[in-house]
Amino acid sequence: MRDRDDATEIEAPLPGRAVRGSATGKPIMAALDLLGRRGALRIVWELRESRVLTFRALQAAAELPPGTLNTRLAELRAADIVAADGGYRLSPRGLDLISALWPLMRWSEDWADKLGS
Secondary structure, three states: OOOOOOOOOOOOOOOOOOEOOEOOOOHHHHHHHHHHOOOHHHHHHHOOOOOOEOHHHHHHHHOOOHHHHHHHHHHHHHOOOEEEOOOEEEOHHHHHHHHHHHHHHHHHHHHHHHHOO
């Protein structure tokens, strides 16, 4: 899928394409590849709770260099997780992702407690 607002083609990991760790491009593997890229989860996290941030505000919050942030935003937009509309915000699919991550966060906290971290 191409980011419709960007003139360059974005090679975001998307379901159905070969991605890191999977030649088949199964949806879960594409999602893990996308979210495992440097800064991707941090961007999603900073945009949670319906936050709308400018590029500069998001750069400061995510602590990413401009080039990396620009690449991740383009990938997340191509994957329909982030939208750019008067700033950057999560799309409806991005908000669904936040909801899906809460059980993983609870699991990870329990895991850390059990390991004594």
